[in-house]
Amino acid sequence: MLELYDTIVIGGGQSGLACGYYLRRAKLNFMILDKQPVSGGSWLHAWESLTLFSPSEYSSLPGWFMPKSDQQFPVRTEVIDYLRKYEEHYKLPVKRGVEVSKITKEAGIFQVYTAQGVFIAKSVISATGTWGNPFVPKLEGIDKYKGFQIHSANYKTPDDFVGLKTLIVGEGNSGAQIVAEVSKVTAVKWSTKRQPEFLPDEVDGYYLFNVASAKYKAEKEGKPFDASQYNLGNIVMVPPVKEARQRGVLVSAGTFRQLYDKGVVWENGEKEEFEAIIWCTGFGYDTSYLKSLIPTDERGIANTTESKSLDTDGLWLVGYGGWTGYASATLVGLNRTAKQTVQEILEFLKSNHK
Known part of the structure; x- marks a missing residue:
């Protein structure tokens, strides 16, 4: 039984x-x-x-x-x-x-x-x-790309990318953190759909939890609540991201329209070769x-x-x-x-x- x-x-x-x-x-x-x-x-x-x-x-x-x-x-x-x-x-x-x-x-x-x-x-x-x-967008040409590509779910260490020109895709926390460390060992570009938005340096996850809780309470009570200053989707300034900001590497190259066998085609039609792509595109x-x-x-x-x-x-x-x-x-x-x-x-x- x-x-x-x-x-x-x-x-x-x-x-x-x-x-x-x-x-x-x-x-x-x-x-x-x-x-x-x-x-x-x-x-x-x-x-x-x-x-x-x-x-x-x-x-x-x-x-x-x-x-x-x-x-x-x-x-x-x-x-x-x-x-x-x-x-x-x-x-x-x-x-x-x-x-x-x-x-x-x-x-x-x-x-x-x-x-x-x-x-x-x-x-x-x-x-x-x-x-x-893990989610990877079904972009045109993704099946033709011959370089090394992984999702952030399978990313472990920047050592795997030494010497590989790398494109990191995604404007969230994982994208920013992986740009921060991979950019120390190789040439990196950061592709985002929108301009990355960063939280104030003093704001951490606990503060965001309190904002979320206050918003939740207000919604339950039918009251207005403005949490726009602390958008829960914005990037938290953990120490590696602060250091990357000082190096000037947290700059978006914008978005691309498709992939080809050696890299991506940017929105302006320009092709660029990348030996590796890391998809920080969520789950x-x-x-x-x-x-x-x-x-x-x-x-x-x-x-x-x-x-x-x-x-x-x-x-x-x-x-x-x-x-x-x-x-x-x-x-x-x-x-x-x-x-x-x-x-x-x-x-x-x-x-x-x-």
């Missing part, structure tokens, strides 16, 4: 762990399924120099503070270590190396299919984030395993109210950013969404599985 869990969480990264904290406090019988072999979530795949945008005291999961870092912002290895110790500290039941292929629901019970067998539960939390669904949502259960669009977005699915009772989606809860893709922003989700699960179980 299969064990029937109150809740199964799909994904053992920061979102899954935050939900696990509240599920444990609620004394529910739950399991976290994670396809990674070790703890750390998407941070395991991030480039080596990636840091948080906020100091450690403003970057903690519920219940246990992240240890203070020697750096202004905690580095990748410190975040991975924190997530590992958090999981151990709360003795969260994570089953590793388990990738979910599909989920179905019959007679009020979810069937979660994996290569390790089927798991069953009364409710499910999808917490798989975005890293597994969709890693929710393909839900397609057998609920409809999702081309980006992987499903219909929700906050984190609660509108298409099937007993399903929640946590940690996918503004779509499932304001700032819920950040460590500090997860707390509210995870707490509310588990409270809703408790009410659902009480009403539907007495």
Whole structure:
């Protein structure tokens, strides 16, 4: 007989762990399924120099503070270590190396299919984030380009680009940070659709979280709120980006209309050769395993109210950013969404599985 869990969480990264904290406090019988072999979530795949945008005291999961870092912002290895110790500290039941292929629901019970067998539960939390669904635009000629190209999801270190004239595409934080470090080892151009916009030097991720929270509260109350000065999509001035600004390398070359075998064709028709391209063009949502259960669009977005699915009772989606809860893709922003989700699960179980 299969064990029937109150809740199964799909994904053992920061979102899954935050939900696990509240599920444990609620004394529910739950399991976290994670396809990674070790703890750390998407941070395991991030480039080596990636840091948080906020100091450690403003970057903690519920219940246990992240240890203070020697750096202004905690580095990748410190975040991975924190997530590992958090999981151990709360003795969260994570089953590793388990990738979910599909989920179905019959007679009020979810069937979660994996290569390790089927798991069953009364409710499910999808917490798989975005890293597994990198987005590269389908531009004309992209299939003809013969140089080296990768998405930022697979970028690790600038050492792989030494001596390669490199084009970096995308005006967000990842684009700016990768321009900052690759430009130290080789010739780089930065292609953006619009002029990159930079936040004031003193603004970090915690400040942005507070702006997002104030905007969220105002919208709930039907009040106007102007957050234009601190657009959440603008670039955070972490130390490497500040240093790159001083070197004068954070200058956009504009956008290009297509690719050819050796490079790109700029908007003015001029061709330019590049030996490598790094696509910092964002991510969709890693929710393909839900397609057998609920409809999702081309980006992987499903219909929700906050984190609660509108298409099937007993399903929640946590940690996918503004779509499932304001700032819920950040460590500090997860707390509210995870707490509310588990409270809703408790009410659902009480009403539907007495």
